[in-house]
Amino acid sequence: MRWVVAETGDGGARLCPLTQDGRPAGPVVRESSLAEAVRSRPEVERWVWRSTAEIYRRLLAAGVRVERCYDVEAAEALLIGHEEGQSGQPHSLAAAWARLHGLPVPADAPARAAETQPSLFEPGPVPLPPDTDEFTALLEVYAGQVARTARAEHPDRMRLLLASESAGMLVAAELSRTGIPWRADVHREVLDGLLGERFPGGLEPRRMAELADEVSRAFGESVRVRPDLPNDIIRAFARAGIALSSTRKWELQQIDHPAVASLLAYKSLYRLYTAHGWSWLQQWVHDGRFHPEYLPGGTVSGRWTTNGGGALQIPKVIRQAVRADPGWRLVVADADQMEPRVLAAVSRDGGLMEVAGTGQDLYADLAARAFGGDRDRAKLALLGAIYGQTSGDALKHMADLRRRYPAAVAYVDDAARAGEEGRLVRTWMGRTCPPASMAPPDEAGLPQEEERPGGYGSTAAARARGRFTRNFVVQGSAADWALLVLAALRHAMARAGLRAELVFFQHDEVIVHCPAEEAGTVAEAIATAAATAGRIAFGPTPVRFPFTTAVVECYADAK
DNA sequence: ACTCCTGGCGCC
C-alpha cells in the first residue's frame, strides 16, 4: 500500500494510507518524528512525498532507508511537460497546487548554490498560501497527478517514468551521501607531477609558468602573450601571419607554428588546474570521499547533472585518485553503445534490432553487415544519424544507413522534422522536450534567413531545433532506460544483503564499491539489471544491453 | 561589488 507523508516543520510528520486513485484510505496520523514514522512502517510499499532531495536526506541521516517513493515535485515536472509542453515551468508543490486551483503560479526557488557546507540561508520549499497546509496540498496534488497520468498518451509508460524518476531521486540522495572513495594524496601526486610545484601568492604552478614562457618566446616578440586569453593568442598569430577564427584545439592543431605545441600543453594543464586542481580538492574531498550533489532529470533529456564539483566531468588523469578501500574493489560497468541499442529498441527497425540483438560489439557488427568491415565508418554513420551531423561524409553515410535501416533512420528523421516544425517530441516513456517557443535555438554568426510566420521555416534556428529533437528521442530514451537500470540494481543489491555500495553514476556507467569477494555477484547483478531494464522499458525486444564490466582497485585501470 | 555572457574544454 502507498502512504503519503509530509513533514510538519518541527521534525514530526503527518501521514495516511492511500487508495489506488490517491485519496485517503484511513485516518490521518500525526507523529512527532518523521524518521520513526517511516521506520516503523516497513510494510508501506511506496512513500508519496513532496521532495526526495529534502525528506530522504533527513531520513538517511537518521539511518532510515526506503525501498520506493513517489516524488510529487519530480512528477509534476514530467507531467506538466507532457501535457502542455511547458518543460521548465514551475513544478514545486506550491506551483502545482496553484495550477490545480487556477491561482497565480509561484516561481520555483532558485537553484541552490553549490556548497560543501550547509548554508545558513537554505532557501527551503516555495511556500504555500498561509491558510493551506502542506499535507492537504500534497493529497490534492497527488490525486490530481494520478488522474492526469491516466490521461497521458501512454499511461502505463508514464507511470513507469514517474516511478523510475522517483527511484532515481532515491539513488541520487544515497549516492550524494555515500560519496566516491577519493584518495586526496594520490590526487595531489598527480597534480604535482603534471603541474609542478605551486608558488605562494596565487601564481601559476611551475610547469604552467614554463609553458606560458615558451609560448611567448615562440612568438619571438618582446610582449608577453598570455595563453589563457584567446584574444591575446589570436592577435599574436595574426601578427605572425596566421588567421584563426578561434583558439580551439582542433583549429590550432591544423597550423604549423612553434607556439602550438606549448600552447596546447598549457591549455590542457590550465584546464586541469582550474577544474580539478588543489582548490577543487580542498573544497570537495573530505574524509576520503567526494560527495557531489546529483540532480536527476537535471537536463531536459532526462540525463542527470550535478551541482558543483563537476562529478560528471572527471578527467581521465584524475581518475587515478578514485581507489577502493583496502580489501575492497570497484566494479566499473558501462553500457556498450547505449544509444544505438536504444534507437534499435524504440524504432523497432528489423535490421538494427538484429544487429543489436547480439552481445557483440555493435559497431563491428554493423560494419560487417553494411559498411564493408570499416568499424570507424559504421560508428561515425550511426552517431551522425543520432546527432544530426550534416557535414563531411555524414550525408553519404546517412544514405547507406537509410537504405539498410530505414525504420531507425525514419524514427530520428521524424523527430527532427517535428522539431523543425515547432512540434514536441517525447522519449519512449513520455519525457517531453521543451516547446520551441521557450528556447529558440540561436546560431550566432550565421546569416539570418527569412522566417516564415508560425514556425522557424527553414532557418538555421529550425535546423538547430531539428538536431536537438532528433537527439532528444534517443538520448532521452537512453536516460529513461538508465534510470530503470539504476532502480533494478538498487533493489537487487538490497535484496542480496551485500555490503556493496553504489558510489557513482554517469549517464551509461555505474561504479559499485564492494568487498573483493562480492565483486562477482555485483557484476552479475548489473548484467541482470540491464536486461530487466530493457524488458520493462521497451517490452519484448530482441535488443540486448550488454555492459563492459571491470573489477579494479583504481578507477583509472578500468579502461 | 555584483551579475551575465563568452570561449574553451572536460565528460557522456
Place this chain on the structure above:
DNA sequence: AAAGGGCGCCAGGAGT
C-alpha cells in the same frame, strides 16, 4: 578530416 546532441565549470571581461 571536421565540428552534430546534452551538460558543468572556470576565468576573464563587459556591463551595472
